[in-house]
Structures are given as C-alpha cells and as structure tokens.
Amino acid sequence: MDILTCTYIIVGLTFLLYIGIAIKTRASSTKEFYIAGGGVSPLANGIATAADWMSAASFISMAGLISFMGYDGSVYLMGWTGGYVLLALLLAPYLRKFGKYTVPDFVGDRYYSQTARLVAVVAAIFISFTYVAGQMRGVGIVFSRFLEVDINTGVIIGMIIVVFYAVLGGMKGITYTQVAQYCVLIFAYMVPAIFISLQLTGNPIPQLGFGSTLADGTYLLDKVDGLLTELGFMAYTSGSKDMIDVFFITAALMVGTAGLPHVIVRFFTVPKVKDARKSAGYALLFIAILYTTAPAVGVFGIYNMITNINGKNMDALPAWVQNWQKTGLIKMEDKNKDGLILYQKDQQKNELIIDKDIMVLANPEIAGLPNWVVALVAAGGLAAALSTAAGLLLVISTAISRDLLKNALAPDISEKKELLFARFSAIFAVVVAGYFGVNPPGFVAEVVAFAFGLAAASFFPIIIMGIFSKRMNKEGAIAGMIIGLLFTLGYLIYFKFLNPSLNNKENWWFGISSEGIGTLGMILNFMVSILISRFTPPPPKHIQQLVEEIRIPRGASSAIVH
Amino acid sequence: MSTLENVDHSRSAYWKTNIRILAILLIIWFTTSFLLGIVFVKDLNQVRIGGFKLGFWFAQQGAIYVFILLIFYYVWRMNKLDKEFDVDE
Numbered sequence: 001m002d003i004l005t006c007t008y009i010i011v012g013l014t015f016l017l018y019i020g021i022a023i024k025t026r027a028s029s030t031k032e033f034y035i036a037g038g039g040v041s042p043l044a045n046g047i048a049t050a051a052d053w054m055s056a057a058s059f060i061s062m063a064g065l066i067s068f069m070g071y072d073g074s075v076y077l078m079g080w081t082g083g084y085v086l087l088a089l090l091l092a093p094y095l096r097k098f099g100k101y102t103v104p105d106f107v108g109d110r111y112y113s114q115t116a117r118l119v120a121v122v123a124a125i126f127i128s129f130t131y132v133a134g135q136m137r138g139v140g141i142v143f144s145r146f147l148e149v150d151i152n153t154g155v156i157i158g159m160i161i162v163v164f165y166a167v168l169g170g171m172k173g174i175t176y177t178q179v180a181q182y183c184v185l186i187f188a189y190m191v192p193a194i195f196i197s198l199q200l201t202g203n204p205i206p207q208l209g210f211g212s213t214l215a216d217g218t219y220l221l222d223k224v225d226g227l228l229t230e231l232g233f234m235a236y237t238s239g240s241k242d243m244i245d246v247f248f249i250t251a252a253l254m255v256g257t258a259g260l261p262h263v264i265v266r267f268f269t270v271p272k273v274k275d276a277r278k279s280a281g282y283a284l285l286f287i288a289i290l291y292t293t294a295p296a297v298g299v300f301g302i303y304n305m306i307t308n309i310n311g312k313n314m315d316a317l318p319a320w321v322q323n324w325q326k327t328g329l330i331k332m333e334d335k336n337k338d339g340l341i342l343y344q345k346d347q348q349k350n351e352l353i354i355d356k357d358i359m360v361l362a363n364p365e366i367a368g369l370p371n372w373v374v375a376l377v378a379a380g381g382l383a384a385a386l387s388t389a390a391g392l393l394l395v396i397s398t399a400i401s402r403d404l405l406k407n408a409l410a411p412d413i414s415e416k417k418e419l420l421f422a423r424f425s426a427i428f429a430v431v432v433a434g435y436f437g438v439n440p441p442g443f444v445a446e447v448v449a450f451a452f453g454l455a456a457a458s459f460f461p462i463i464i465m466g467i468f469s470k471r472m473n474k475e476g477a478i479a480g481m482i483i484g485l486l487f488t489l490g491y492l493i494y495f496k497f498l499n500p501s502l503n504n505k506e507n508w509w510f511g512i513s514s515e516g517i518g519t520l521g522m523i524l525n526f527m528v529s530i531l532i533s534r535f536t537p538p539p540p541k542h543i544q545q546l547v548e549e550i551r552i553p554r555g556a557s558s559a560i561v562h
Numbered sequence: 563m564s565t566l567e568n569v570d571h572s573r574s575a576y577w578k579t580n581i582r583i584l585a586i587l588l589i590i591w592f593t594t595s596f597l598l599g600i601v602f603v604k605d606l607n608q609v610r611i612g613g614f615k616l617g618f619w620f621a622q623q624g625a626i627y628v629f630i631l632l633i634f635y636y637v638w639r640m641n642k643l644d645k646e647f648d649v650d651e
Contacts (some may be wrong), residue, residue: 066622071603074621078595081626085591088633089584093640207623211613219613237607237618247600254595272651274641281633288626295622551577554649 006375007146014184014379015161018386021180022165022173030419033170034101034398035268040175042275046282048178049266051185053080053257053287056138056385057448058294059185064356067298070228071239075246075515079253081284081291086258086460088280092267094467096276097550101268102395103261103459104403110466111474112543114408119481121403123458124261127451128392128399129432131262134448135389136437142385145327145361146378155437158386159430166390166397167426171269174390181383186289188380191373192363193293196300199367206296224299227306232345236299242505248516255522256452259460262395273553301359304366309352310343317341320365329355329362393433397425450492453518457484461525467551470544472529475536480529488521576647583639587632595625 027033040048058080066073098106103124108117136155143154165173197209201220213219225235234240241249257263266283267276308318314334324330331353332341344350364373401422406413413421458481465472495503495514505511512520538544549555598606599621606617614623644650 071618071621074599074618077622078599078625081629082591082595085587085629085632089587089636211611211619213613221613221615221618237615238604243600247596250595250600274637274644274651277633277637277640281630281637284630284633288630292623292626548573551580552573552649553644554651556651 001371003371003374004148006371007378010372010375010379011147011382014180014383017180018161018165018177021177022169025173025176026168027170027172027419030402030415030422031101032172033419033422034402035265036170036172036175038099038269039271040269042270042279043282044175044179045266045270045275045279047182047286048175049263049279049283050286051178051182051383051387052262052266052391053283053388054185054290054384055135055388056142056381057134058290059189059384060138060142060357060360060381063294063297063301064359065298066295067302067359068356069239070234070236072241072246073295073298074239075241075249075253077291077295079250080257081287082250082254083257083263084280084284084287086254087263087267088277088284090464090467091258091264092276092280093273093553094550095264095463096267096270097273097553097556098546099268099556101265101402102398103264103463104399105407106466107459107462107477108403108407110543110546111462111477112540113474113478116474116478116481117403117407119478120459121399123454123481123485124399124403125396127260127455128262128395129436131260131448131451132389132392132396132429132433133436133440135385135392136433137440138385139382139389140437142378142381146375146381152438155434158382158389158437159434162386162390162393163427163430166393166430167423170422170426171265171394174387174394175269177390178387181387182286184376185380185383185387186286188373188376188383189290189293189360192360192367192369192377193297193300195367195369196304196363197296200300200303206293206300210296210299220299220303224303224306227303231306231310231343236302242511244511245505245508245513245516248512248519250516252456252516252518252522253452255460256454256456256518259455259458259463260451261399261455261459262391264459264463265395265398266391271556273556297363298359301363305354305359306343308366309341312341313339314341315339318366320362323365324358324362329358389433393426393429396429397422400425400428450489453488453492453515453521454485456518457488457521457525461522461529465526465529467547469533470547471533471538473533473536473539476529476531476533479532480525483528484521484525487524488518491517491521572647573649576643576649579643579647580640583636583643587636590628591632594620594628599625 031037062076095106100106104117104120107120136158139158140151140154143149143157144151165177193206194204197206198204200214201209201212203209203212210220214223221237225237229235270276270279309321321330333351335351341351342349343352361377364377401418405421406418462477462481492514603617603621607615609616
C-alpha cells in the first residue's frame with residue numbers, strides 16, 4: 001500500500017476514534033463542560049495534561065530546533081518541564097482546594113475585585129488566542145504535507161473536527177479524547193526514534209543511545225562535535241548563547257508554563273487535593289517520555305543529515321533525501337559547480353538548507369520503516385496539534401461564558417443558558433482561531449513565545465502570592481499584574497516590531513533576549529505588588545480566612561459545590 | 563474556645579512544615595537545573611559518563627528526571643503529612 005493511502009486510513013481511523021469518544025463522553029452540565037465534573041482520575045488527567053501540553057511544535061519541530069541549537073536547546077527541555085514542579089508544589093493543590101472553574105475566578109475572588117477579574121480575563125484570552133493560532137496553522141501544515149491537500153483546506157478540516165468534539169464534549173469530552181491522542185502521538189514519536197537509535201548505536205533506548213558509541217567505536221556526541229566544528233559551526237555540546245540569557249529564558253519558560261491558563265485549569269478536574277499533586281507528577285512523567293527522547297532524535301537527525309548529504313555527489317543521494325527535496329524541506333544548490341553538496345556555516349559557500357521539521361518527519365524513511373509508520377507520524381502530529389488546540393479553545397470559551405457573562409454581565413443566567421452560551425463561545429473561538437490559521441499574521445511563531453513571557457509576568461506572581469501571602473491585597477495584585485504585563489509587552493514590541501535592527505546582545509538589558517524577558521517582568525510584578533500592598537489596607541477578614549482554607553486539603557470535594 | 567485555638571495552632575504547624583518541605587525541594591529543583599545545567603555547565607562538562615559530558619547531560623536529561631522524582635516525593639511526603647495533622651480527605 002502506498003504512503004498516501006496508508007495515511008488516509010490511519011488518520012481517518014484516529015479521527016473516528018476521537019469523535020466516538022466525544023459522543024460517548026459529552027458534557028451535559030456547565031460543571032462537566034468547564035471541569036469535566038471534577039471527577040477525572042489523576043492518571044487520566046495526567047495523560048490528558050501531557051497531550052494538552054505537547055503541541056504540534058513539540059512533536060514536529062522541537063527535536064529539529066535542538067539539533068541546530070545543540071546545548072542551547074536545553075532551554076526548551078528544562079523550561080517546558082521544570083514548570084510542572086512549580087505547578088505541583090506551589091499551585092495545583094491550592095487551586096484545586098479553592099475549587100472553582102477558571103483562573104480569573106480565582107483572581108477575582110481572592111482579590112475581591114471585578115477589576116482584577118477583568119484584567120485576568122483579558123490576559124487569559126490574549127494568551128490563549130496567540131497560542132491557538134499557531135496550533136491551527138500546525139494542523140494545516142501536517143495535512144498539506146502528508147495528505148497532499150491545500151493548507152487552508154487542512155485548517156478547515158481541523159476546525160470541523162475540533163468544533164465537533166470541543167463543543168459537544170466540553171472539558172469532559174476533550175479530556176478523554178486527549179488520553180487517546182496522547183497514546184497516538186507518543187507511539188508515533190517513539191517507534192521511529194527507537195529504530196534510529198538501534199540503527200546508529202545498537203542501543204534501543206534513545207535516551208541512552210545518544211550517549212553511546214557508533215559502529216566505528218567513537219561516541220556519537222564526540223563525532224557530531226567533530227563534524228560540526230570541521231564545518232565551521234559551534235560544537236554541539238557547547239552553546240553560543242550567553243549564560244545569563246540561557247538562565248532567563250529557561251526561567252521564563254518554566255514560570256510561564258506554571259502560569260498558562262489551559263494548563264492550570266486541568267488541575268480543577270480531579271476530585272481531591274492529593275489527586276491534583278499526583279496528576280501533576282503523572283503529567284510530567286508522560287511529557288518527559290517525549291522530552292527526553294527529543295534531544296536524542298535531534299542528535300541522530302543532525303548526524304544523519306551531515307553524513308548522508310555533506311560531500312556527497314548530487315546524483316548519488318539516498319532516496320529519502322530526494323523525496324523530501326520535493327517538499328522543499330531540503331534545499332540544495334551546487335554553488336561551486338563541483339557536483340558535490342557542501343554543508344558549511346559560511347553562507348557564501350553553504351549549498352544545503354535543511355528545515356528543522358525534517359528531523360522528526362523523515363525519521364521513519366531514514367530508518368527504513370514501513371509505510372504505515374510514516375502514516376502514524378502524520379496521525380501523531382495531528383493528535384498533538386488538535387489536543388492542544390481543543391484545550392486552548394475551551395479556556396477561551398470558558399473565559400467568555402463563565403468569567404465575562406456569568407460572573408460579570410449576567411449573574412442571574414440559568415445554567416442551561418450558560419451551557420448553551422459556552423458552546424456558542426467555543427464555536428466562535430474556533431472560527432477566530434481558524435481565521436488566524438488561514439491568514440496567519442507574520443508573527444505567529446513569535447507571539448507563541450510571547451505567551452510564556454506574558455503568563456510568567458502576569459498570572460504566576462499574583463496566584464503564588466494569593467496563596468502564600470495573606471497580606472497581599474487587590475491594590476498590590478492589580479498594580480503588579482499591569483506593570484508586569486506592560487513591561488514585558490513593551491520590551492517585546494520594542495525589539496520585535498519597532499526596532500528589530502537593535503535586537504542583539506549589545507542593546508538588550510543585562511544581555512536578556514525578548515524570550516527571557518518574562519522572568520524580569522515576573523520579578524518586577526513581585527516587587528511592585530509587595531511594595532504597593534504594604535502601603536494599602538490589608539485584605540478583608542473573610543479573604544484572609546479563604547487563604548487559610550485553601551491551604552488545608554480537607555473538604556476539597558465538597559468545596560466544588562457552589 | 564481552646565479546641566479552636568488548638569486547630570489554629572495545628573494548622574499553622576502544618577503550614578510551616580509544608581513550607582519547609584517546599585523550600586528544600588525547590589532548592590534541589592534550582593540546583594539541578596539552573597546550577598548544574600546552566601551556571602556550572604562548563605566545569606561539569608570536564609567530567610564524563612560514557613559519551614555524555616556531565617553538564618550537558620544534566621541540561622538535556624538529568625534535570626528532567628530529577629523534576630519527576632521531586633514531584634512524586636512531594637506527593638508521598640504530603641500524603642503522610644496530611645494524615646499526621648489530620649487534614650487529609
């Protein structure tokens with residue numbers, strides 16, 4: 001069977017599975033729509049969180065990104081996993097005990113202020129929209145590469161699928177769909193990685209394989225270091241970013257992870273406080289399976305690219321190179337007309353351009369695996385993109401129907417109407433996300449990185465202080481949140497849009513790039529809110545009691561009934 | 563009145579113990595990722611385990627394994643603490 005037929009069959013089967021699950025687990029109340037009725041087991045929630053978390057970018061692009069960044073790629077590996085420690089230790093158990101449906105719910109109640117709630121709603125919607133636009137684009141790209149349909153058609157097919165199960169199923173539906181999607185995506189990622197590891201190093205475990213020796217007895221990493229320095233690049237195991245920048249980027253990604261509304265809301269869905277702690281552990285475990293494999297895939301990828309293409313005759317390249325040349329992911333130009341392909345750091349001499357995505361996408365062919373594995377990778381990429389998109393869309397629809405409508409504009413609305421409105425908001429959110437997927441603003445890739453910085457500079461500090469400081473009041477929190485957001489946004493806009501030519505080490509504050517500036521925004525938020533809260537009245541007695549209450553696990557299952 | 567004060571007292575002892583556990587775990591979290599994987603990465607890279615330079619290994623593998631262990635240790639420790647102070651569910 002050819003690759004295309006295989007892909008259609010496997011992708012079609014997985015879609016049927018997702019829709020089937022959504023119909024079986026559809027939400028029938030607002031509580032089920034927002035937080036899956038609060039009855040998800042910690043294991044299922046952990047798996048669903050992992051799928052929610054790992055986007056098309058994690059699945060398709062991250063390994064390739066790391067293979068070109070070498071050591072510098074560690075910022076993503078540590079940054080996108082370390083935040084779960086903060087979640088499990090500092091946020092999840094207390095937010096679960098608080099027991100409402102959304103992050104703005106917490107901010108609004110804890111800081112006894114509609115203004116604080118509104119700032120939180122705007123931040124949540126903005127962060128989620130920037131993030132989801134990238135996902136819809138990801139769906140389109142996977143469709144166009146594997147199913148040979150137009151990117152825009154791909155986006156629209158993705159929209160229909162997501163509308164179907166997010167609108168029907170709500171949080172309950174997407175949770176169980178995400179469990180299925182995790183299984184598809186992790187299987188699709190691991191099978192080629194294991195075979196490539198076996199092929200290169202004889203070790204079937206990729207995590208160990210990339211520290212093992214090649215057939216000629218040299219260590220793979222030493223070999224890659226040698227190859228890259230010979231071609232004029234930095235050695236793989238040493239980076240080119242300054243230490244302070246690596247430090248700040250890693251911190252911004254970690255803290256941003258812990259402040260992202262679509263991640264936090266997942267911990268509202270489990271029955272007990274101890275389940276919230278445990279499911280953060282499961283989530284990280286399931287994320288780590290992919291995240292510890294990705295750096296191995298990155299090393300295997302760059303090694304395969306260099307040894308199979310560099311210095312080879314144009315007409316004698318392996319078949320997979322020729323196949324991927326058609327897609328434009330590998331581009332070659334024989335500049336010096338010697339018939340050989342030369343890979344060089346020097347752009348004047350370099351004759352080979354490799355897209356980062358190929359390090360994952362071409363793996364099954366490089367490993368000589370059968371066609372159904374190639375099809376599986378397509379299904380895996382779609383699972384990763386769809387699961388993340390659905391999680392984000394739910395945050396947006398909840399923010400509209402719960403935080404804006406129910407809690408601010410129309411408190412008397414009946415539950416039935418609220419649920420209907422939640423479904424409409426989900427459709428609206430999908431359509432807007434789809435629009436950005438079809439007409440991507442040129443800066444999609446950059447705004448996704450912004451989401452982390454903004455979450456780090458806004459939500460993280462005020463949630464932490466809302467739990468750990470009884471003295472923190474609404475004046476401090478609102479000022480901190482606004483200053484943190486404005487500072488971070490200002491720095492990003494200045495260097496990315498107003499003065500891109502100045503965007504280099506010499507002009508950055510303390511040598512911190514815009515990717516890492518969220519950390520500084522977070523510190524600023526902490527300082528401003530602590531300072532302001534000392535000069536303004538302490539929160540009322542009942543708020544201090546609320547803080548006392550959320551620190552104690554007992555009573556979480558009853559706290560959910562409002 | 564006295565029982566109420568006892569509850570208050572035991573709650574604040576529970577919270578203090580929790581904060582102490584958190585602080586220790588967060589120090590380990592910071593050390594493995596930010597110190598071993600970033601600040602002292604060059605020094606650690608002088609040491610090798612098999613094909614890995616140690617600093618590089620911490621940054622791309624070790625830190626993540628430590629993160630997982632930290633969370634599961636916290637889960638276990640807090641379940642015990644919740645029972646000790648009779649605040650479990």
